[in-house]
Amino acid sequence: MKEVLSPLDIMRNMVEKLQTFYPTHDKKAGGIIQFHLRHLNENIDCYIKSDEKELRFFEGTAINPTVTVKSTFYNWLDLAGGKLNPVLGVMTGKLKFKGDTSFFKILPRKKLGKELDIPKDPVTKFEKNPQKYWTKPEKIIVLSASPRAQNGYTDYYLSPFIKGMRKNAEVELVHLAKYKINPCTGCFSCWMKIPGECIYHSKDDFNVLAEKMFTADLTVYAFPIYADSMPGILKNYFDRSVSRAYPYMIEGMNRVRHPRRYIHENHSMVVFSICGFFEMINFEPVRAYFQALAHNRHTPVIAEIYRTTAVGLYGNPFAFKMQRSVLNALEKAGEDIVTLGKIKRRTQKLIHQKFRVTSTDIDKVNEWWKESEGSQKNDY
Numbered sequence: 001m002k003e004v005l006s007p008l009d010i011m012r013n014m015v016e017k018l019q020t021f022y023p024t025h026d027k028k029a030g031g032i033i034q035f036h037l038r039h040l041n042e043n044i045d046c047y048i049k050s051d052e053k054e055l056r057f058f059e060g061t062a063i064n065p066t067v068t069v070k071s072t073f074y075n076w077l078d079l080a081g082g083k084l085n086p087v088l089g090v091m092t093g094k095l096k097f098k099g100d101t102s103f104f105k106i107l108p109r110k111k112l113g114k115e116l117d118i119p120k121d122p123v124t125k126f127e128k129n130p131q132k133y134w135t136k137p138e139k140i141i142v143l144s145a146s147p148r149a150q151n152g153y154t155d156y157y158l159s160p161f162i163k164g165m166r167k168n169a170e171v172e173l174v175h176l177a178k179y180k181i182n183p184c185t186g187c188f189s190c191w192m193k194i195p196g197e198c199i200y201h202s203k204d205d206f207n208v209l210a211e212k213m214f215t216a217d218l219t220v221y222a223f224p225i226y227a228d229s230m231p232g233i234l235k236n237y238f239d240r241s242v243s244r245a246y247p248y249m250i251e252g253m254n255r256v257r258h259p260r261r262y263i264h265e266n267h268s269m270v271v272f273s274i275c276g277f278f279e280m281i282n283f284e285p286v287r288a289y290f291q292a293l294a295h296n297r298h299t300p301v302i303a304e305i306y307r308t309t310a311v312g313l314y315g316n317p318f319a320f321k322m323q324r325s326v327l328n329a330l331e332k333a334g335e336d337i338v339t340l341g342k343i344k345r346r347t348q349k350l351i352h353q354k355f356r357v358t359s360t361d362i363d364k365v366n367e368w369w370k371e372s373e374g375s376q377k378n379d380y
């Protein structure tokens, strides 16, 4: 387990870090910076001793320091981190210095970012406004992530949507359940040991699938709601996709993200989800998830399709009419997505139309489950 670092550990680490820059620093000199820092009723006395070669850290009090700093530990950290102006710090009594304050110049101030050659991958016009810069996708991949693959309701609802898209584009349906994808172990080997390559690189199917997915101009992520989120196989796929980004951090749209290792210009995605319950609120967690994912993958979500009561609409004579209008609207949505890069509001409303659940409906569901208890049914 990681241990909680003490203020002395922090000071020691800070000096070790400074030492890495010290040999090339042009203000090297011999002397001592003494610290008397206060933290949670504790006195932290330590000092940095410098010569022409190195900076060394010591606990305790030195004889004849060149300069002494007296403050709280946090105020010193603010000063060291550039968040507290030294003059203001002295004026407000947050910092007290004794001796030759010009001696602080021996501490190197290295501005790291400037010298690092890291990929920029800035926000594109397409990402900001995909509809405005929409061009018909040549290739669409639908990643169907129901663990039941083609046997579930996910594919049942996907079918008219794919039919609509196929009128104007090449569409490939891929079943995630047919690929073996191990969960990420969090080892960061893909960012350190062999950049871009996971420890499972040739041991499972992630890479093959990721390469295939990379060929798509538009990706549809289709999945059922599992425990208020997505099925684990899809989350595993997204977790493993971290290997396809660089570890560096860059500015995105109002927040920080990673640059991509592989860039497919104007790539966008559609979220397509179904659930057993009746209310749209059941999609809120995945909705938030995909908003975040879209930003961090530099891939805008151009449409979201959420169908509640996915099981309840199927084969229910009292929902037959509604079911048909949902399926027709899904086909229309497929057509619109390809040509417009969006779904028209009217179509979206039909897909999302509410099934007004009554206590009789709930009773029927419960009866079904009661009857099914202990049965060998596999036609759910």
Ligand SMILES: Cc1cc2nc3c(=O)[nH]c(=O)nc-3n(C[C@H](O)[C@H](O)[C@H](O)COP(=O)(O)O)c2cc1C
Binding pocket: 146, 147, 148, 151, 152, 153, 154, 155, 224, 225, 226, 227, 228, 229, 274, 275, 276, 277, 278, 282, 310, 311
């Ligand atoms: C493990 C599991 C968890 C589920 N959790 C939810 C849930 O949190 N909310 C919901 O509305 N439906 C939930 N469902 C219902 C599924 O979304 C629904 O059965 C869907 O049809 C399954 O997709 P499939 O038919 O493509 O396999 C869950 C189903 C399973 C198997």
